[in-house]
Amino acid sequence: MPTYAYACTSCGHRFDAVQSFSDDALTECPECGGTLRKQYGSIGVTFNGSGFYRTDSRAKSGGSGEGSASSKAESKTSAAPAAASTPTSS
Numbered sequence: 001m002p003t004y005a006y007a008c009t010s011c012g013h014r015f016d017a018v019q020s021f022s023d024d025a026l027t028e029c030p031e032c033g034g035t036l037r038k039q040y041g042s043i044g045v046t047f048n049g050s051g052f053y054r055t056d057s058r059a060k061s062g063g064s065g066e067g068s069a070s071s072k073a074e075s076k077t078s079a080a081p082a083a084a085s086t087p088t089s090s
């Protein structure tokens with residue numbers, strides 16, 4: 001269940017409340033009975049891996065992308081499974 005931060009517009013009292021997504025937002029300050037306002041802050045999300053940065057989709061420096069095409073061809077051939085050889089029994 002997510003934790004929401006609230007602040008009173010009258011007295012400035014700040015507190016956190018654990019609520020379900022389906023619960024209604026709190027509207028009354030527990031200290032003075034004034035109006036509450038939901039506070040929004042930054043979230044701690046980190047995107048790891050390839051494809052999340054602007055530079056990930058750019059061609060390698062020095063050309064029109066020929067280097068990336070040859071590396072794709074190499075990766076396709078190297079990714080193919082090797083032919084299985086069956087030993088002959090004598």
